[in-house]
Amino acid sequence: MKRVRTLAAVGVVAASLAIPAGAGAQDPSDGLSGSLSIAYWNYGPAAEVGNQVIADGFMAENPGVTVTLTPIAGENWGAYYANLATTIASGQRPDIAFTASEGIKFLAQNDLVVPINEFLANDPEAAALQADIAPALLQSFAYGDQITALPYGWNNMIVYYNKAVFDAAGVAYPSVDWTWADFRETAQQLTADTDGDGNNDRYGFAWASNEIFPGILPWVANAGGNLVNDDVSAPTANSPEVVEAVTFLKGLLDDGIAATPSPMGDIFTGFQNGSIAMFGAGRWPSATFLNNGFDDWDIQYYPTGTTRQTVAGAGAYAILRSAPDPNLAWELQKYTVSEPVQDSLIGTPDAPRDSIPTLRSTAGKTVAAGIPPANGAIFYGSVDDYPTLTPFPAPAKYSEYESTVLRNLQLIFAGEVPVQEGLDTLQSELVAVVGG
């Protein structure tokens, strides 16, 4: 959840940069008029300011339009969706709701979201927009044949590595074509007892215990598997591919090469102080590290297993069924993907934004602007050059699904349940959540 939470955070913070009025895709002479209300996850002041700036920017371009904001509380996306549902159940009818890829099936299955297929087919600007957005990102907002929103910002899963730790251990930085065997060997070489007390205090790798995406999913994807079937109607959590991925990770723990899985925030700390040499995440840790003055790191793709697939998810301003004027809501959704709004998602070398711009042309400016990491081109390259994990494994009850996966993995990684047995239990429990 951290990934998408940060995606939302950075998305709106990025939008809070000065966006020149009249610089977006809309021509003021369009004469748009009406009112729009946007429901968004209010996780703090950054969300309030950022969404206000998007609202103000859109109103500045369209003086006939009034945009009001409905902040919705929630400690994570799951709570946000529950509170959004409560808001709708109480009779409030937002026109637009900010959502992550994980929430699309929840919105679609409850018939809350307006598909944008017709807008994409009929709007003359849509073709240019789509051509500049990697198809996989649009696909992460697919529900059956429907595309439910234009992604506004996104994140993928890549491996961060601490260059100082690599240098100290005399280990070569990972290459683009590294394999699981290379990864394991690299992690082994990086693991060390640096203070000589008989216990390792530096680990080659660590993964998040509280999230699937920066946790096991990249490994499952690169083993050629997924946690759900093609139409997200049944779990595949005990498939040979998932067993292979989890067994690999468990092996790292058993051999002392990886630190015990921890919440992502703890891993950030360990990575910065050199206790953890590598971990996986999206773009969002960049800002945290650079804000702390830590810049001796770079990124690389996850190592290739049976295959290589990118795991990516996005955020978007989805149009809700309750919108009396979906055309106007579509204009606002397009505005969030306009060049000036997207440009603001790049950030600066000292303060990069936490998500990747959706427009390929904008994302390409990031490395040219000297914004770390040096290998930053692989952010967008990951979806342009490699297949993306499909389907996006997010059933309608995403929050329950994720917690069920994590709860069972905890037992496996603690060594209290064998891998196959634990995944069989997970599979049977997921049937109640996903179906099948």
Place this chain on the structure above:
Amino acid sequence: MAFLTPSAVSFVLFALIPTVGVLVLSTFSWNLLGAGRFLGIENFIRLLEDGRLWGVYRSTAFMAGAVLVINLLLGLLLAVLLESRMPRWLRGMFRLSFLFPFVVSSSAVALIWRFLLNKDLGLVNYWLGQLFDIERINWLGSSGWAPIAVVIVSSWKTLGFTILVYVAGLQAIPREYREAAIVDGAGAWARFRHVTLPLMSPTILFLVVINTISAFQLFAEPRVLTQGGPGDSSRTVVQFIYDTAFQGFEMGYASAIAVTLMVLLVVLTGIQFLIARRWTHYA
């Protein structure tokens, strides 16, 4: 009567109506969005078949019981020690130290402890290894240790309140009773056993009731420290209710679980009051 109005309004708005709402909701299937469907007692029948729920109740009972016992015994010991002779500044410092965790946010406390208890990189394991040559303990990642970690953190967090109440109770005991006991030749233990402890019984009853209720409502500590795991080993009933309502969108079933917790706490409190009649003494 007018003086009661604020309390009455607040009771009706924030206790009575929600309680009635939960009771009604517990007979429905409702996912927040669609229309609710009346189920009668189906949710309660489902409770009986829910193996996870009873596992969660077992872990909750263990953690709540341990926190309760630690708070009552250690709290009393520390309160008595705090009331013994010592420089005023030292007493103030101890009081502040014990009370400080209580006034800090549970989530913040749990976050700090999560760093300290990290198996591979935490300070607790580091010093246990340095001082006692103990192998690293998987405090947060094993089913055996995770509930103990929650108990340690929760007790550390709430002990200050218990001590505060105990100290107030100790100070309320008339000085003459102890002085009379001394004149009668009673030693320190005899004074504590036959004078202090009986006169502290109303305070102890109050703390038993309050600590039982709050211990069964543990939420932030296990959620931040262990996310309730591994498995359900450190999951509390309140956490389970939250997960069912806001992850599973099963508001009706979550309400039914809440009803069981409410009934359990009412019964426990009733039993405590019944038993207390035999051993509570008022000065």
